[in-house]
Amino acid sequence: MIANKDTRPTRILIADDEMMFNYGFETLLKSRPDLNIEAETESASIEAVLQKVHDADFDALLLDLDWYGDQRKKTELPTLQAIQKLKEMRPSLFIIAISAFPELIKKAQKDKKADVVLLKREMTPERLAKELNKNKAEQQ
Numbered sequence: 001m002i003a004n005k006d007t008r009p010t011r012i013l014i015a016d017d018e019m020m021f022n023y024g025f026e027t028l029l030k031s032r033p034d035l036n037i038e039a040e041t042e043s044a045s046i047e048a049v050l051q052k053v054h055d056a057d058f059d060a061l062l063l064d065l066d067w068y069g070d071q072r073k074k075t076e077l078p079t080l081q082a083i084q085k086l087k088e089m090r091p092s093l094f095i096i097a098i099s100a101f102p103e104l105i106k107k108a109q110k111d112k113k114a115d116v117v118l119l120k121r122e123m124t125p126e127r128l129a130k131e132l133n134k135n136k137a138e139q140q
Contacts, residue, residue, distance in 0.1 A: 009038040010132050011057065015049045016041075016064035016098075021120075025062070028125050035129045046082045053086055058093065060132060061086065062123070065099040065108055083113040094135045098123050 012029075014022050022041035029039045040056070042049050046067055053061065065079045083095055097114035099105050100121070108117045116131050 009036045010059045011038050011040075012060040012062060012128075012132075013049070013052060013056075013058045014039055014041045014062045015043070015052075016062075017043055017067045018064070019043045021064070025123070025125075029128075032125050035125055037125075037129065037132070046078055050082060050085060050089075053090060053093065058090075060094040060096065060135075062096050062098060062128070063114070064120075065097050065104045066101060080108060080111050080113060083111075087113060092139075094132070096123075096128070096131060 014025050016022050019041075022043050026039045026041050029035065029037050040052070040058075042052050049061075049063070052058075063079060063083070067079055079097070083097065086093055086095060094116075095114045096116040096118065097108045098118050098120050099108070100119065102119065105117055105119055108114055115135065118127070
């Protein structure tokens with residue numbers, strides 16, 4: 001399966017406050033050149049994610065919903081607010097929101113700002129490629 005049939009790789013920012021997740025997922029993508037996905041990571045802060053998206057030409061963002069500790073009990077998620085800002089800044093940015101917590105997934109699905117919302121355990125390089133292909137087909 002090829003994520004982007006053009007010669008230019010699909011550029012994605014992997015943004016999670018857990019550096020090991022970023023490193024692991026980036027390493028998995030690098031081990032799959034057939035997917036034609038070029039990844040960068042960010043784990044410093046949501047503000048750093050906003051700045052990186054502003055400064056670079058990413059096609060997609062894989063964004064963890066739980067950046068500031070236990071967000072499951074809060075009604076407003078800073079990451080959902082960030083997704084709104086990102087969509088205003090870059091309407092064409094394809095955003096996949098992920099979380100290990102089903103409660104956060106439900107909030108993000110209800111919010112409807114992210115293009116795709118998935119549990120972390122569902123996110124594999126193949127699933128990422130599938131979602132990117134689906135988005136690309138819908139854009140044509």
